[in-house]
Amino acid sequence: MKFHFWFTTRELEPLLQGGHMSGLKTSRRILASTAAIALAVGVTVASGTSANAAEKPVTGGTLYFVTNAEQFDHIDPARVYTGRDIAFLNSYLYRNLVSYKPVAGSAGSSLVADLATNTGVPSNAAKTWKFTLRAGITWEDGSPITCADVKYGVSRPFASDVITDGPQYLVQALDIPTDKDGASVYKGPYKKTGQAAFDKAVSCSGNTITFNLNRSFADFNYALTYPAGAPVKASKDTGDKYDLRPFASGPYKITSYKIGDQLELERNTAWKKSSDTVRTPYPDNIVVRFGLAEDVRDQILLEDQIPNTVSLDSLQPANTRAFFADPTKKSQRFNVYDPYVRYAAMNVKKGHMDCLDVRKAVFFAINTQALIDLSGGREFYGDPGDNPVKPVLGLDYKKTTGNIHDANWKITGNPTYAASLLEKAKTSCPDAYSRATAADKGIVWDIANTATNQKAAVLIGDATKAAGINMKFNFIPSGQYYSTVQNRDKQNDISSAGWGADWANASTVIPELFTKEGGFNLSQNWDDAAYAAFKKKSDATKVETNRTKQAKGWQELSQYVMDQYWIIRPVFSKTQDVWGSQVGGVYYWEPQGTFGFGQLYVKN
Amino acid sequence: MADAALKEELNSEESQEIVQRTPKQIAWTRFKRNKVGVYAGIATIFFLACSILAPVITRIVGVDNTTIYDGVLNEFAMPIGSWGGISWQHPLGLEPGVGRDVFALLLYGSQLSFLVAFISTFAAIAIGMLIGIATGYFKGKVDSTVGRFADFLLSFPGTFMIIALSLPLVQRVEAIGIAHDNAARILVLVIFLVFFGWTGFYRLIRSQTMSLRERDFVMAAQAMGASSWRIIMKELLPNLWPTAIVFISLSLPGYIAAEATFSFLGVGVQAPASTFGLVLSDAVGYWRDDPAYLLIPCIILIAIVLALNLLGDAVRDALDPKAGR
Numbered sequence: 055m056k057f058h059f060w061f062t063t064r065e066l067e068p069l070l071q072g073g074h075m076s077g078l079k080t081s082r083r084i085l086a087s088t089a090a091i092a093l094a095v096g097v098t099v100a101s102g103t104s105a106n107a108a109e110k111p112v113t114g115g116t117l118y119f120v121t122n123a124e125q126f127d128h129i130d131p132a133r134v135y136t137g138r139d140i141a142f143l144n145s146y147l148y149r150n151l152v153s154y155k156p157v158a159g160s161a162g163s164s165l166v167a168d169l170a171t172n173t174g175v176p177s178n179a180a181k182t183w184k185f186t187l188r189a190g191i192t193w194e195d196g197s198p199i200t201c202a203d204v205k206y207g208v209s210r211p212f213a214s215d216v217i218t219d220g221p222q223y224l225v226q227a228l229d230i231p232t233d234k235d236g237a238s239v240y241k242g243p244y245k246k247t248g249q250a251a252f253d254k255a256v257s258c259s260g261n262t263i264t265f266n267l268n269r270s271f272a273d274f275n276y277a278l279t280y281p282a283g284a285p286v287k288a289s290k291d292t293g294d295k296y297d298l299r300p301f302a303s304g305p306y307k308i309t310s311y312k313i314g315d316q317l318e319l320e321r322n323t324a325w326k327k328s329s330d331t332v333r334t335p336y337p338d339n340i341v342v343r344f345g346l347a348e349d350v351r352d353q354i355l356l357e358d359q360i361p362n363t364v365s366l367d368s369l370q371p372a373n374t375r376a377f378f379a380d381p382t383k384k385s386q387r388f389n390v391y392d393p394y395v396r397y398a399a400m401n402v403k404k405g406h407m408d409c410l411d412v413r414k415a416v417f418f419a420i421n422t423q424a425l426i427d428l429s430g431g432r433e434f435y436g437d438p439g440d441n442p443v444k445p446v447l448g449l450d451y452k453k454t455t456g457n458i459h460d461a462n463w464k465i466t467g468n469p470t471y472a473a474s475l476l477e478k479a480k481t482s483c484p485d486a487y488s489r490a491t492a493a494d495k496g497i498v499w500d501i502a503n504t505a506t507n508q509k510a511a512v513l514i515g516d517a518t519k520a521a522g523i524n525m526k527f528n529f530i531p532s533g534q535y536y537s538t539v540q541n542r543d544k545q546n547d548i549s550s551a552g553w554g555a556d557w558a559n560a561s562t563v564i565p566e567l568f569t570k571e572g573g574f575n576l577s578q579n580w581d582d583a584a585y586a587a588f589k590k591k592s593d594a595t596k597v598e599t600n601r602t603k604q605a606k607g608w609q610e611l612s613q614y615v616m617d618q619y620w621i622i623r624p625v626f627s628k629t630q631d632v633w634g635s636q637v638g639g640v641y642y643w644e645p646q647g648t649f650g651f652g653q654l655y656v657k658n
Numbered sequence: 659m660a661d662a663a664l665k666e667e668l669n670s671e672e673s674q675e676i677v678q679r680t681p682k683q684i685a686w687t688r689f690k691r692n693k694v695g696v697y698a699g700i701a702t703i704f705f706l707a708c709s710i711l712a713p714v715i716t717r718i719v720g721v722d723n724t725t726i727y728d729g730v731l732n733e734f735a736m737p738i739g740s741w742g743g744i745s746w747q748h749p750l751g752l753e754p755g756v757g758r759d760v761f762a763l764l765l766y767g768s769q770l771s772f773l774v775a776f777i778s779t780f781a782a783i784a785i786g787m788l789i790g791i792a793t794g795y796f797k798g799k800v801d802s803t804v805g806r807f808a809d810f811l812l813s814f815p816g817t818f819m820i821i822a823l824s825l826p827l828v829q830r831v832e833a834i835g836i837a838h839d840n841a842a843r844i845l846v847l848v849i850f851l852v853f854f855g856w857t858g859f860y861r862l863i864r865s866q867t868m869s870l871r872e873r874d875f876v877m878a879a880q881a882m883g884a885s886s887w888r889i890i891m892k893e894l895l896p897n898l899w900p901t902a903i904v905f906i907s908l909s910l911p912g913y914i915a916a917e918a919t920f921s922f923l924g925v926g927v928q929a930p931a932s933t934f935g936l937v938l939s940d941a942v943g944y945w946r947d948d949p950a951y952l953l954i955p956c957i958i959l960i961a962i963v964l965a966l967n968l969l970g971d972a973v974r975d976a977l978d979p980k981a982g983r
Contacts, residue, residue, distance in 0.1 A: 372946035427735035
């Protein structure tokens with residue numbers, strides 16, 4: 055799936071460009087470095103489905119959305135990568151071969167057929183996937199959606215000079231040769247270089263499209279929930295400008311889109327309910343109002359000034375608290391676990407955190423309670439975690455041993471035990487010990503320069519000092535944070551980070567974070583003695599087609615990661631969303647980490 | 659008898675009229691007459707003393723600027739109790755999020771603020787004085803060159819330069835190894851403030867020097883064959899001191915405010931150290947939940963700057979009553 059919407063375009067661009075240049079996989083759901091501030095403060099809440107779910111939905115009216123952002127980062131299907139935007143656009147504007155089930159709870163993470171008649175038929179050890187289009191599906195001008203349109207849509211992400219920032223799953227997985235830099239020989243539908251290779255990998259026969267992949271990919275259909283696999287009508291493709299006016303296949307089409315002002319949607323009369331089992335378009339019009347000052351946006355919601363409004367952003371911390379403290383707004387909010395795990399990555403490269411005892415000493419010294427309180431408390435920020443994989447992933451999560459379940463771990467920090475670990479390091483790895491304790495050296499922690507992080511640094515510095523560790527902080531401007539720490543030479547000893555699974559499979563977490571080929575490896579662990587065994591098992595688990603066996607593999611690998619302390623203090627974080635009193639049908643769509651937009655309606 | 663008494667009376671009257679008062683004494687009398695100035699002076703001395711004696715005062719009160727207090731913040735890391743957790747133990751409340759004592763933070767913070775302000779002021783004045791006298795006295799090519807350079811600096815958007823260049827410069831200073839962390843940041847900030855700050859004073863001194871050098875007593879000295887060095891040190895400098903003192907007393911509050919502004923904007927010292935600017939920029943994020951945390955440092959900063967400004971005005975009035983406001 056996607057970057058979270060906290061990620062501004064500015065933060066995203068350097069990352070993705072870096073990925074293209076090096077021919078590496080681009081990373082996807084990196085948590086915005088400044089996110090901690092967005093979350094905060096409040097009182098208890100109900101979660102999941104709105105209390106009024108039993109009410110009968112109403113057709114008609116105008117549904118408003120408000121946001122502080124100036125625009126959607128992208129609305130071109132091949133370029134959108136933010137969970138919230140994918141959910142919004144997939145619900146209203148365009149359709150994919152498959153979709154997540156539009157229901158609350160973990161059932162929402164299962165797939166349903168959308169444009170296709172089923173959720174895909176794998177063969178050849180899941181290296182070949184076939185989808186058959188259903189009848190009666192049309193574009194907004196009434197013309198039918200064909201297999202060629204799907205094929206054309208899939209070809210667009212290959213034009214990396216025009217179609218930037220989108221997910222790269224199809225580019226990486228389709229069986230198309232790569233040149234010596236690791237880039238695909240197919241250069242997209244505009245240049246048409248290597249078209250023959252693409253035609254071989256993606257072929258149409260009547261209404262059936264076949265994808266040939268370069269590896270076993272048991273959950274390839276999940277990758278097709280990304281609109282990067284959505285059909286695009288070649289005659290309507292305007293290249294870079296398609297990002298302003300995509301041609302609609304869903305129940306709504308764009309009336310106007312002005313960046314910094316608003317996006318207006320009206321009903322797409324060519325869309326037929328009979329061809330769509332996923333969407334239930336209730337409102338007549340949908341309006342997204344951009345660029346509202348945060349105070350104005352919060353006021354609209356707090357005072358219910360426009361009752362048919364949904365906020366696309368979390369409110370400011372103090373306002374979130376006020377909103378959640380108001381008993382009359384009980385059915386206008388949810389507070390749920392978001393898809394992210396926030397953690398501190400240990401750079402275990404030689405000369406950095408290459409000593410297990412020192413890594414452990416840092417972990418046991420830290421006052422976790424104070425850090426969580428600082429960002430909004432357990433109620434609103436999240437819980438101490440024990441795993442790089444979040445429990446919402448279901449199958450792949452299993453409670454680990456050690457770390458926060460260690461008898462010596464205290465939520466407010468245990469400097470005595472940390473000091474004893476450090477004492478052990480004196481003999482087990484004297485170099486690392488002297489680096490960690492010497493006044494002129496110390497451990498350097500990379501952290502984004504935000505007000506909250508400045509305070510976190512004070513808390514961490516105080517706690518580690520009590521254990522005898524000299525901790526220093528490298529504050530990096532938020533917009534440059536990930537591009538800096540992803541530079542292997544610039545990354546220091548410890549780096550704060552956040553990551554969410556792209557779909558309900560830890561194959562989008564463990565290999566990404568902890569193998570050398572991964573898009574977001576901040577552990578630099580490939581020289582570590584423990585790496586070879588890990589890598590072998592990770593590779594085997596990635597291509598395992600038995601889901602139960604695969605889940606067991608991820609569970610064991612998570613345990614391995616935690617035992618090596620390649621990451622420390624994961625936090626299973628939360629998010630809060632609010633809406634006006636006349637909005638009905640609201641629920642939290644788990645796989646997208648946001649509203650289930652398609653079921654929203656305006657009450658009478 | 660009567661005659662003698664009368665004579666004595668006359669004498670004493672006469673002596674009263676004749677009593678010669680030095681310019682210093684005249685200025686001091688004028689200053690004492692200005693009630694506002696006196697109070698401002700007392701307040702300034704009080705603030706300075708508090709700042710210098712910060713370690714002693716915090717020990718007496720029983721707080722510390724580095725201790726993170728337990729059990730003073732609630733589950734959202736906000737101070738427990740009204741008005742930002744003000745109590746006998748923590749007279750100005752507690753820092754939200756972390757739990758340090760605001761009184762101790764501000765006391766130690768004021769040390770840094772005063773340090774930056776004093777160093778910047780005196781460095782700027784020393785440079786301005788030196789160059790001002792040199793160019794004003796010798797004139798010629800040097801004068802015009804320096805003058806153009808000063809014009810260039812005066813018309814330069816210094817604030818933007820400080821914000822834009824401070825990070826790379828701090829990194830450079832750290833790489834060279836002159837200073838590290840906050841020491842490097844303070845050094846860079848002071849260098850910037852001085853670099854853009856000396857020109858105003860230089861212009862003042864230059865114009866005064868130019869008018870002084872045409873005066874008779876300087877001409878006389880020149881005629882007697884006094885060296886330039888002697889003329890500058892003995893004839894010109896004593897006449898420039900009042901200007902310098904006035905300028906110092908008016909620059910100080912300016913630099914204190916500037917330091918607060920720049921650390922508010924993220925230039926200058928960083929946590930765990932604290933200055934007024936840092937505390938204020940932190941407090942802005944909490945103004946809804948903990949207005950006291952914003953108001954208290956604001957009021958103290960205003961009081962300090964106001965006291966220094968009023969003192970500066972009083973000093974100017976005392977030393978140079980003819981100068982218009």
